[in-house]
Amino acid sequence: MHGTKILEEADRLMTVCNSCRYCEGLCAVFPAMEMRRAFSDGDLNYFANLCHGCGACYTDCQFSPPHEFNVNVPQTLAIARADSYAAYAWPRAFSGLFARNGLSISIIAALSVAAFIFGFAAFHDRQVLFGIHTGPGAFYKLMPHNAMAALFGAAFLYAIVALVMGVRAFWRDIGEPVGMLVDPPSIWQAIKDAGQLRYLDGGGVGCVNEDERPSDLRKIHHHLTFYGFGLCFASTSVATAYHYFWAREAPYPWWDLPVVLGTLGGIGLLIGPAGLLAEKWKRDPVLVDQARMGMDVAFIVMLFMTSLTGMALLFLRDTAAMGALLALHLGVVFSLFITMPYGKFVHGIYRFVALVRYAKERRMMAGHPV
Amino acid sequence: MVDLKRRFDVLVIGGGNAALCAAISARRAGASVLVLEGAPKFYRGGNTRHTRNMRCAHDAATDILTGPYTEQEFWEDLQRVTGGETDEELARHMIAESKDILGWIVEQGVRWQPSLGGTLSLGRTNSFFLGGGRAMLNALYLTAEKLGIDILYDAEVLDLDIQDGMFLSATLKRGDADVSVRASTLVAAAGGFEANIEWLKQYWGDAADNFLIRGTPYNRGSILKMLLDKGVQDVGDPTQCHAVAIDARAPKFDGGIITRHDSVVFGIVVNKHSARFYDEGEDIWPKRYAIWGRLVAAQPDQIAYIIFDASVRNSFMPTLFPPIEAPTIGELAEKFELDPATLEKTIAGFNAAVRPGTFDHTILDDCRTEGLTPPKTHWARKIETPPYYAYPVRPGITFTYLGTRVNKQSRMLMKDGKPSANMFAAGEIMAGNVLGKGYAAGIGMTIGSVFGRIAGREAAQNARN
Numbered sequence: 001m002h003g004t005k006i007l008e009e010a011d012r013l014m015t016v017c018n019s020c021r022y023c024e025g026l027c028a029v030f031p032a033m034e035m036r037r038a039f040s041d042g043d044l045n046y047f048a049n050l051c052h053g054c055g056a057c058y059t060d061c062q063f064s065p066p067h068e069f070n071v072n073v074p075q076t077l078a079i080a081r082a083d084s085y086a087a088y089a090w091p092r093a094f095s096g097l098f099a100r101n102g103l104s105i106s107i108i109a110a111l112s113v114a115a116f117i118f119g120f121a122a123f124h125d126r127q128v129l130f131g132i133h134t135g136p137g138a139f140y141k142l143m144p145h146n147a148m149a150a151l152f153g154a155a156f157l158y159a160i161v162a163l164v165m166g167v168r169a170f171w172r173d174i175g176e177p178v179g180m181l182v183d184p185p186s187i188w189q190a191i192k193d194a195g196q197l198r199y200l201d202g203g204g205v206g207c208v209n210e211d212e213r214p215s216d217l218r219k220i221h222h223h224l225t226f227y228g229f230g231l232c233f234a235s236t237s238v239a240t241a242y243h244y245f246w247a248r249e250a251p252y253p254w255w256d257l258p259v260v261l262g263t264l265g266g267i268g269l270l271i272g273p274a275g276l277l278a279e280k281w282k283r284d285p286v287l288v289d290q291a292r293m294g295m296d297v298a299f300i301v302m303l304f305m306t307s308l309t310g311m312a313l314l315f316l317r318d319t320a321a322m323g324a325l326l327a328l329h330l331g332v333v334f335s336l337f338i339t340m341p342y343g344k345f346v347h348g349i350y351r352f353v354a355l356v357r358y359a360k361e362r363r364m365m366a367g368h369p370v
Numbered sequence: 371m372v373d374l375k376r377r378f379d380v381l382v383i384g385g386g387n388a389a390l391c392a393a394i395s396a397r398r399a400g401a402s403v404l405v406l407e408g409a410p411k412f413y414r415g416g417n418t419r420h421t422r423n424m425r426c427a428h429d430a431a432t433d434i435l436t437g438p439y440t441e442q443e444f445w446e447d448l449q450r451v452t453g454g455e456t457d458e459e460l461a462r463h464m465i466a467e468s469k470d471i472l473g474w475i476v477e478q479g480v481r482w483q484p485s486l487g488g489t490l491s492l493g494r495t496n497s498f499f500l501g502g503g504r505a506m507l508n509a510l511y512l513t514a515e516k517l518g519i520d521i522l523y524d525a526e527v528l529d530l531d532i533q534d535g536m537f538l539s540a541t542l543k544r545g546d547a548d549v550s551v552r553a554s555t556l557v558a559a560a561g562g563f564e565a566n567i568e569w570l571k572q573y574w575g576d577a578a579d580n581f582l583i584r585g586t587p588y589n590r591g592s593i594l595k596m597l598l599d600k601g602v603q604d605v606g607d608p609t610q611c612h613a614v615a616i617d618a619r620a621p622k623f624d625g626g627i628i629t630r631h632d633s634v635v636f637g638i639v640v641n642k643h644s645a646r647f648y649d650e651g652e653d654i655w656p657k658r659y660a661i662w663g664r665l666v667a668a669q670p671d672q673i674a675y676i677i678f679d680a681s682v683r684n685s686f687m688p689t690l691f692p693p694i695e696a697p698t699i700g701e702l703a704e705k706f707e708l709d710p711a712t713l714e715k716t717i718a719g720f721n722a723a724v725r726p727g728t729f730d731h732t733i734l735d736d737c738r739t740e741g742l743t744p745p746k747t748h749w750a751r752k753i754e755t756p757p758y759y760a761y762p763v764r765p766g767i768t769f770t771y772l773g774t775r776v777n778k779q780s781r782m783l784m785k786d787g788k789p790s791a792n793m794f795a796a797g798e799i800m801a802g803n804v805l806g807k808g809y810a811a812g813i814g815m816t817i818g819s820v821f822g823r824i825a826g827r828e829a830a831q832n833a834r835n
Contacts, residue, residue: 019628019690022422022502025483034487037688060505062419062626066412069628203500204481212508 003041006079010044016071023057026203028358035361046174048080050354055287056202059212078289085346090165097342102294105339113331120327129323136249142323155337162341163349170350176357189359194352197222210282221275225303228268235262251317269307273300299344305332372520374549378404379833381540381553383527383593386416387815388797389559390510391822394478397517399830406525409588414523416561417585417769420626421503423496425812426468434484437494441465447810455806463778464804467820472497475819479509488687491656496812527593532600535784536791554833555792557825562770562798563591573609580672582616584766587623594799597774603783605775606802612809613663616766617691618673628690631761634662635749636685637678638720641669644712651748660809667765674763675706681755693759702758721752771802780825792832794825
């Protein structure tokens, strides 16, 4: 007996799949399944987070609906996966944020943006807020750098603590001793697998999305999104280093590293999420957890807005709109940070951890000591 | 929309591996092609949906095959499983052509992978489809669509107009109306008649009511029947088929691969009178699994039970339906309404006959019985560790061997022995040319791909002349 109905269904499917095994070449889920003959709640949650939702196993399955065996692995694991996010949320009191995630994230984002706008308005008169500021330190006329760093540092730290606590809960659920996370070859393998999205490709031909024709569009747009996000993060990190180690204050000229990284990343973070959203729009509903569409959409829109507001700030920073745009951008980024542990962002964390475990299991099966 | 008023070069009836290979090969040879699949789109492809590998000869190991499998060895395997009941010329031709199929099928979009977990013993001889048979089909259909082949689903053919061994047109059911489809040549690749219980009953009597059909309910043999009725020469014994023992709890149709049992060699098999009836340890399982369908079909009420104990519970692949469990043999018997005393006696007799040996399921080991009829010649170990388990099994029919006789061009032969002017056959509808009886894993797909490719090529050429 399992904790939830969806895990009961996942168990039924894995029993079907384990007596078939045709899909073992498609991704990591089925080889992981083959290492077992019976499935605990933790095993099923591990499979759910290992699944990248490429959909190939649905299209390739001779028992998918309308067959009476009704085998739909991508959808079942998607539901179990979203359930697991709520179950691992820290503190537990906030797990409800996953229930109507699209709405929750929207409200938090709106409140965050509003807080920055009101904050700016409250601390400054109209002249400062709508004035034209240029040159180094222009942004900090609206919000002192130390205040900005303290606020965002705290938000970021909070997100990290909450995410670490979530990973701890996941790791316990799947039954691994904590120390096992530290296995460098397995971590390196997982970095490679995640970095290439090795399992988001239907075993080599691409994802299936709206019909049985595979395509690489989701993978490409995910890469643009992920690496775009990475470049934006690198931009912020370089800027922070400039500020504290070289006493160089933002905004920086267009050719400087933080702006180049941020612009490239920003472009990726515009095209990527837009493409992912378009693919999601077309996606066959039978493959997805329809009740949780809001969570996916909210995260994609937040990433898109982060980039859009950042790019707008870059292009209009020498105008009177700078103050309002800065408030908007900071509001969006702040809400992105604080909602990270309570939205779709966690998929990357849990999936990475699942990949580490999978790499470790593969190494054990191959006879390597770990 | 498909223009049904035009005259096609090649009409392919069927939608599985053989049909698609024929359609693709004809199209690549320049012909216009229409494929009529009788099933709805989801169930397209007949038995190919449920397949997982193909047996092809190869002279050296490949990325996915662990060693060479020569034409000669393939031929010897075929001779052994069929007991020599095969057309040697056709069979050797097929085996020779199979070498080329390994690469050709990849060019049509199909992907290979090494043998699946739990099937290591096929790793040298059989190439597995990445994602299974439906993935293979999806790839072939995609290629067919890209090449501009017209495909219709739910396309039931009601009649064939054949005169003096020459195909003229097919009558196609479209909604309430019947449409006549004309083509210069016909490739019949519409499978056997295994899902047609009434037809099976002609040869098997009421026993056929207890058969389970491993594939879709659409394999009714209607095209085969039309061809045989209209002068095409038949081949094969109508009672012969590829049949395996599958779980008695499986659905009547389309249970596919997951209802099979690999556990026979680990225990004993008894009928409803609790009596053993065949040597469970005759040979390595993949070489022998295909005889068990017929063996069970010959038992009273077409039911049998695989019985084993806790010591081998995890020695074979996990099954869809869990084994029935009981703490004693007597209680196990009661769960199946077998006579407890008789089953206890059968198992006691078996245990007493088991000689000591070293168990190894990967080779023909020395664990055997002595003084028992029938004997268990390998892997015989006492059934004495509770709890005890049993799987009820019934005959699971994969496909029938009665078919249309063909020559090396895959061209149908008429009853007078003359080749048809423009009719070809490929796949299970003509498997009886190669398989007089018996089965070797993956050979159905070899027949489909090899003869499909030949039939398409020949039909395209025939259409041009």
